[in-house]
Amino acid sequence: MTCLWCNKELKVGEFERGNLCSECEQVSTGIPNLSSEQLDLLPFGLIELDKTGTIVAFNESEERLSLRSKDEVIGKNFFADVAPCADVQDYKGRFDEFLRGSKLSEQFDYIYYFGARAVKVQLTFLRVNQRLALVLSKRNER
Numbered sequence: 001m002t003c004l005w006c007n008k009e010l011k012v013g014e015f016e017r018g019n020l021c022s023e024c025e026q027v028s029t030g031i032p033n034l035s036s037e038q039l040d041l042l043p044f045g046l047i048e049l050d051k052t053g054t055i056v057a058f059n060e061s062e063e064r065l066s067l068r069s070k071d072e073v074i075g076k077n078f079f080a081d082v083a084p085c086a087d088v089q090d091y092k093g094r095f096d097e098f099l100r101g102s103k104l105s106e107q108f109d110y111i112y113y114f115g116a117r118a119v120k121v122q123l124t125f126l127r128v129n130q131r132l133a134l135v136l137s138k139r140n141e142r
Helices: 022-029 060-066 078-082 089-100
Strands: 045-050 055-058 105-114 117-127 132-139
Touching: 045 060, 060 132, 089 105, 089 117, 089 132
Parallel strands: none
Antiparallel strands: 045 055, 045 132, 105 117, 117 132
16 A cells, blocks of 8 residues: 555555555644645645535645635535535545544545546545544546
């Protein structure tokens, strides 16, 4: 198994914590403290959701991926108002279970349908706390 961000081979024990190597995991724990401008510099899409699915943060990479502006999505419910195609067990169900559980991260592949456009992505949930989680997405080139 490799690290989601740097693709470095995970060491024994690292894959038990999630899908990030030790170095990238340290960086990820600082994401909730980044300013909006700093979030926009991240090389992957980032959506911060509260436990109800309301979007708290949305960066520029995610704007490019989804073709939606942060101004039109922040404060809206991701599953009901922004991406109803994600209101399924394979996404929302996993998100709800993730927040109820204790894992630090979870990774899976998903296909977003934006009208007639399908975008394959690799998603990672990262725990902020029991009420907030980050959804990181990058285009799946596989």
